[in-house]
Amino acid sequence: MSERVIAPVRRGFLCLDSHPTGCARAVDDLWRAAAPVPPVHGREEGAVALVIGSSAGYGLAATVAGLARAGIRGIGVCSERAATDRRTASAGWYRTAAVAELARRHGRDMVFLNGDGFGDALKERVADLLDERFGGRLDYLIHSVAAPRRTDPVTGSTEASVLKPIGAPHTTKTLHFAADGLFEVRKTTLERAESGETERTVAIMGGVDWERWVTHLLDRRLLADGFTTTALSYVGSPVTAPVYRQGTIGAAKIHVENTATRLNERLEKLVGGRAFATVNGVAVTQSSNAIPGIALYLLLLRGVLGEAMVPPIGQMSHLWERMTGGRPLEVDSEGRVRVDAWELDTEVQRAVEERWASVTTDNLADLADLDWFRAEVERLxxxxxPGVDYTVPVRTDVPWSIPPGA
Structure with missing residues (x-):
């Protein structure tokens, strides 16, 4: 068993190591924020859910909220790194171990599988597990994947996504994390997407994999009557639109939303089910920090909204209430469920745009909540x-439970 004191070694918005106790405490905080319902005991109780991308960001929040608020059981799928002699495990690994322990403690039968979610082999493992452990039925599927690359399960080729505007280069303000821990506002110019880059990004981050999951489980006859599935999307602010919604990643999100329409028609006919895209609000995640302009936008949005910002656990708690009938499942004119109204309020966006126009390194601290953002990045x-003693040696090779043969 490996134990050592772990201190953050930073590289920009990333930390090279993760803290297992801190990650577990962060998961505990999510559970409490979700306002859990009374425990459900027994393997035969509770709806069966599959969360793809369950270890970070909105997928993690969907998993915790589903367990705590909806009393689900089922399977989480993720791709995380185990500890080595030189490095800790990834933060997602430690978070998954913590969620697995919380689920066990509260009587939820939740299994986590680590592997390539794009691959058909893992899809088959999940299908077998649903058949053998969960009575051959799936009630809910949430797809929350933001991957930089994908190996096509048919061709075997591996391709990478890009974050670029479409049609013309775009210059935007962005946030730079300086070596001394301070923030700088800089300008960066993103070259337009070249031929094929948009299509490759759509193939990786669009609805292709979501549809393959649903089709695979349909073919295995594992979808329950009334089966519900959603994939997570984002629209965002006019401030970030040239890079996000009007860029390559936005094209991928539009593909997700179009996929939802096709899937909804199929599921309604075959199992009386439904499919829709859920448009989330912005949040501090490893994925969002990698997108030029988003971190700066987040800082300014926080400066406007303060505590009125709705974190992923709040958004996903609302989503589960809608999916399980606690609230009406209302959709917008394009058939999407929206949990981002707090972000896109007209007055809020007007205030953010004013700050965006004037922000510089010199006045950033006056317009944004730097301490909040720094704490959120470290929390990842x-x-x-709070409450974690970072001077105490901790075990780095933390396991999570995987059922025999799964």
Whole structure:
């Protein structure tokens, strides 16, 4: 068993190591924020759910909220790194171990599988597990994947996504994390997407994999009557639109939303089910921090909204209430469920645009909540969390439970 003191080693918005105790405490905080319902005991109780991308960001929030608020059981799928002699495990690994323990403690039968979610082999493993452990039925599927690359399960080729505007280069303000821990506002110019780059990004981050999951489980006759599935999307602010919604990643999100329409028609006919895209609000995640302009936008949005910002656990709690009938499942004119109204309020966006126009390194601290953002970035890796003693050696090779033969 490996134990050592773990301190954050930063590289921009990333930490090279993660803290297992801090990650576990962060998961505990999510559970409490979800306002859990009374425990459900027994393997035969509770709806069966599959969350693809269950270890980070909105997928993690969907998993915790589903367990705590909806009393689900089922399977989480993710791709995380185990600890080595030189490095800790990834933060998602430690978070998954913590969620697995919380589920066990509260009587939820939740299994987590680590592997390539794009691959058909893992889809088959999940199908077998649903058949053998969960009575051969699936009630809910949430798809929350933001991957930089994908190996096509048919051709075997691996392709990478890009974050670029479509049609013309775009210059935007962005946030730079300086070596001394301070923030700088800089300008960066993104070259337009070249031939094929948009299509490859759509193939990786669009609705292709979501549809393959649903089709695979349909073919295995594992979808329950009334089966419900959603994939997570984002629209965002006019401030970030040239990079996001009007860029390659936006094309992928539009593909997700179009896929929802096709899937909804199929599921309604075959199992009386439904499919829709859920448009989330912005949040501090490893994925969002990698997109030029988003981190700066987040800082300014926080400066406008303060505590009125709705974190992923709040958004996903609302989503589960809608999916399970606690609230009406209302959709917009394009058939999407919206949990981002707090972000896109007209007055809020007007205030953010004013700050965006005037922000510089010199006045950033006056327009944004830097301490909040720094704490949120550290929290992603289990650091800076109240109540954790970071001077105490901790075990790095934390396991999570995987059923025999799964």
């Amino acid at each position: 890796f289990g650091f800076g969390i």
